[in-house]
Amino acid sequence: MLEIGAGTGRITLPLARNGLQVVALDISPAMLKILLEKARQEGLKVEAICADMKRFKLKERFAAILITFRTFQHAYTVEDQFAVLNNVKNHLERDGVLIFDVYNPKWQYIAHGNWRWYFDEWIKLPGVEGRVRMDYRNRYDMAKQMMYQEFRLRYKDGKELILPLKMRFFFRFEMEHLLRLAGFKVEKLYGALKKSPFDNSSSEMVWVVRLA
Template identity: 60%
Template sequence: MTEKLYHNKFAPLYDYFQHGVKGDVNFYLNYFKNFIGKILEIGAGTGRITIPLLKQGLNVTALDIAPKMLEILKEKAQKENLTVRTVCADMRRFELRKRFDAIIITFRAFQDMYLVDDQLRALKTIKKHLKPNGILIFDVYTPSFEYIQKGNWQWHKDQDINLPSLKGKVRIDYRNCYDMARQMMNQEYRFSYPGGRKEIIPLRMRFFFRFETEHLLRLTGLKVKNLYGDFSKSKFKSGSPEMIWVVSPKRK
């Protein structure tokens, strides 16, 4: 899968150009305020959400498929005198021999599951690691047909970033297009460094529709407790930019 290459190759740059979804850190901090129990974060990356949760005194295990991302997370935790357990594994097939009170899949990491078999396998593995009264929270973006129509594989400027190790700015451009038959977003980032060097890295994401996601959850024995349309907990409706799912195992 391209996300492993993407996250490993650009792990040192990741925090400089990926800032998550508006409000997601505060959402998790508020949701788990005064929470007592063990949390597993899947897609923890460099710890953008993990570190604030640890600072709040929460018991968090961080899982990610990219070892270089986890190395950065551990360095950050060490600088803050925080203790974190990291697991380098694929969300479809990890085995931790323990159950968690909460599992979170952050920053749309579930969209790295391209095929239905991937999605079902991941959800079944996650459910196996949830306590009977545990919760799973994950977010995916809501497909926008207007945005999909604009995906013409032409380069657009994303942003300029400053890196401590370089003099001058690094320009980041992106281009994307959508495969509606496969419900895939195909994207490339182009990094233009001072001196003229350029690098291009691909990123693919599967996009989901509401009732498709509900069917996946039902098939894997999970029931929906809440569906929010953004990280301020607005009710999901037409035009909502996100789908933030809060689910739990069905009682037998």
């Protein structure tokens, strides 16, 4: 299988541990370096490919392609989204499956975004003495369906680091139309990774789709 947006292997490694052959693709060489080091320490065989999900080209086709932990929300424009889905199509076996998760844009989450800092949590970072304070702020642009977020880390020695993150939000029927236009048919929509039904309370959309 191919995992797109594999990051440091949080999902890749358990898959490999369970005997699945995983190709891990990510745009970040730094994330893949950590993934490969973790795989090496466990003696797991994982192939890592550093590429953009909009532009990758591999020789292989896969029985399953996963786009994990909302990575698809980094396809910001409709053009980017079609580029990703077309690429997936070109790398999927005829009866293969694409599984990916995105946020369900609950109004409470969108409305919360007033670009003011909130205390989030104290975190422990490797190689850093004591705990680091993490604050968070976000704002949502209704016209662009974009969520802008920032995480602010405050270290004990006074150092401050701001990490920005932006994500495109999708509505349920928008995604259905997008998938259909890209040549997929929806097999299942779940409301969470534990496969609960998608309903009014769902904070996630987990899409299971195949080639039409």
